[in-house]
Amino acid sequence: GAGVSQTPSNKVTEKGKYVELRCDPISGHTALYWYRQSLGQGPEFLIYFQGTGAADDSGLPNDRFFAVRPEGSVSTLKIQRTERGDSAVYLCASSLGSIRNTEAFFGQGTRLTVV
Amino acid sequence: KNEVEQSPQNLTAQEGEFITINCSYSVGISALHWLQQHPGGGIVSLFMLSSGKKKHGRLIATINIQEKHSSLHITASHPRDSAVYICAVTTNTGNQFYFGTGTSLTVIP
Numbered sequence: 412g413a414g415v416s417q418t419p420s421n422k423v424t425e426k427g428k429y430v431e432l433r434c435d436p437i438s439g440h441t442a443l444y445w446y447r448q449s450l451g452q453g454p455e456f457l458i459y460f461q462g463t464g465a466a467d468d469s470g471l472p473n474d475r476f477f478a479v480r481p482e483g484s485v486s487t488l489k490i491q492r493t494e495r496g497d498s499a500v501y502l503c504a505s506s507l508g509s510i511r512n513t514e515a516f517f518g519q520g521t522r523l524t525v526v
Numbered sequence: 527k528n529e530v531e532q533s534p535q536n537l538t539a540q541e542g543e544f545i546t547i548n549c550s551y552s553v554g555i556s557a558l559h560w561l562q563q564h565p566g567g568g569i570v571s572l573f574m575l576s577s578g579k580k581k582h583g584r585l586i587a588t589i590n591i592q593e594k595h596s597s598l599h600i601t602a603s604h605p606r607d608s609a610v611y612i613c614a615v616t617t618n619t620g621n622q623f624y625f626g627t628g629t630s631l632t633v634i635p
Contacts, residue, residue, distance in 0.1 A: 415568075444622065453612060453625035454569075467621050502569065510623065511556035511616050519568035 413437075415518035417503050423524045424493055432488040432521045436505030443486050444515070445478055446502040454502055460486060493525045529553045532613050532626035539633050545600040547629045549613035552594065559623070560587050560598045561612040569612070572598070603633045 416435040424430050436443050441462055446454035456470035463483045471477075475493075480486040490497055500520040506513045530551045539545050551558070560572040573580050573587040575596075580587050584603075589596040600607055613626040 417568075442621075446623075453627050454623070456622040459621045461621075470622070504569075509621060511618065511621070514571055514574050515559070515623070516571065517561075517569035 415503055415505050415516050417501075417518035417521050419521060420519060421522045421524075423526060426493060426495060426525055428493050430490050430493055430523065432490075432501050432523070434486045434488070434503030434505075434518060436484065436486070436503070437507075437516055438484075440505035440507050440516075441483070442506045442509060442515075443480060444504045444506075444510075445486070445488050446504065448500045448502055448520070450499075457488070457501075490523075493523075495525045498523055498525045528627070529624040530613055530615055530626040532629050534629060535627065536630045537632070539603050539631070541604060541633055541635050543603050543633075545603050545607075545631065545633075547598045547611050547613075547631070549596045549598070549626055550594060551596075551613075551615050551624070553615065553617055553624065555594075555615040556618045557616050558589055558596050559614045559616070560596075561614060563610045563612060563628070565609075572611075600631075605633045605635050608632050 418433045443460040445457040448454045458478050459467040460480045475491045478488045500522050502520045503518045504515045506515040533548050557574050557576045559574050562570045575589050584601045586599040610628040610630050612628045614623040
């Protein structure tokens, strides 16, 4: 596609359930980022992939959160045993190279609500 | 203390007014980005700059590296400019954005 695509756009799940959020980056973009944005807050860094590997996962809040990018394109953010505090908009971004010197493109986000 | 500070936090303007949003940062940067986020929408990149000034339509972004300050200007504001404007920086060593808290702009017809 032309831009970064995230699915689903909205997800409501019960506390304790497992969820997967998907990000399709722009074709050819090697760098992929996941951010989390709570209501009224700025985005919070979760994880950064360069190719297939997680180059920086220091933002993942705990071991319930995990992300993969097995073929260096699509990425899935996985959240186990969801909690109400996980409710937020999860944003994905991709860039052709490092965001230190190339533009990043963001998806529309997945709004996760844990009830 | 947040690495990136924005002001004002909220801004209401009449259609046609000239608008300025300010951003100050405390870290060494490789680039500064101005982003736009509409309610319920994703984030759109407006500018990426590391020096000087850039212009796109009615939007102008400037940066002063020595003063660690950037401004986003909107000329002849329009209600469709209503959105949250976010300043974000990238550093020379890291691989993530440091985001400001955003400025919520409302332009009234």
